[in-house]
Amino acid sequence: MVTLDDFTDDAPWVPATPAFADLAVENQIEGLRLRRLVSNSDGRGTLTVLMTDLHDPSFVTPHVYHVMAEAGSVRAWVYHKRQSDRLAFLAGSFRVVLYDLRPESPTRGALNVLDVGAANPVLLTIPAFVVHGVQNLGHEAAHFINMPTRAYDPAHPDKSRLDRDHPGIPYRFG
Ligand SMILES: Cc1cn([C@H]2C[C@H](O)[C@@H](COP(=O)(O)OP(=O)(O)O[C@H]3O[C@@H](C)C(=O)[C@@H](O)[C@H]3O)O2)c(=O)[nH]c1=O
Numbered sequence: 001m002v003t004l005d006d007f008t009d010d011a012p013w014v015p016a017t018p019a020f021a022d023l024a025v026e027n028q029i030e031g032l033r034l035r036r037l038v039s040n041s042d043g044r045g046t047l048t049v050l051m052t053d054l055h056d057p058s059f060v061t062p063h064v065y066h067v068m069a070e071a072g073s074v075r076a077w078v079y080h081k082r083q084s085d086r087l088a089f090l091a092g093s094f095r096v097v098l099y100d101l102r103p104e105s106p107t108r109g110a111l112n113v114l115d116v117g118a119a120n121p122v123l124l125t126i127p128a129f130v131v132h133g134v135q136n137l138g139h140e141a142a143h144f145i146n147m148p149t150r151a152y153d154p155a156h157p158d159k160s161r162l163d164r165d166h167p168g169i170p171y172r173f174g
Pocket of ligand 1: 159
């Protein structure tokens, strides 16, 4: 008869590559943050930590959701007034486009175009009022995770949208 004492405890270990290292973005929009996601892989597959309060008590989330994006699909343009988005891309091939329309921002007018996903696994923090859009560049459905800083309330959805082809934004999704 097996008992709990028959199990072996994992030994303490030190990660070879620290997760969440900050990555630089050219002409980076103020408040935008790009951090490296590190996958631990073995013969069974991979495990990737998307967020943890282990080293930073503020690095937690009240709300997590999964987005399945059809091939070629575009989610644009949108901003939030009360939350930051924290988007985890670690599979597929996505283009994230950000545009700074904040009147007081030191980077007002800046456009950032980021290609992320399996080839560039990142956690992207998008501050409130920063306009953004996400496109699945791949030829099959792909997935990303959002862990915003506030829970989504259907009674008060925090989502402000503009048509993806609006001429006022200097980017066109293909
Ligand atoms: C965000 C959210 C949406 N929903 C519902 C509302 C709607 O029926 C469906 C799709 O929601 P939306 O149209 O708001 O999601 P969408 O426009 O696809 O926005 C997504 O795309 C990227 C670019 C983002 O920036 C995120 O805000 C993410 O929500 O899911 C929830 O039930 N819970 C949630 O937390």
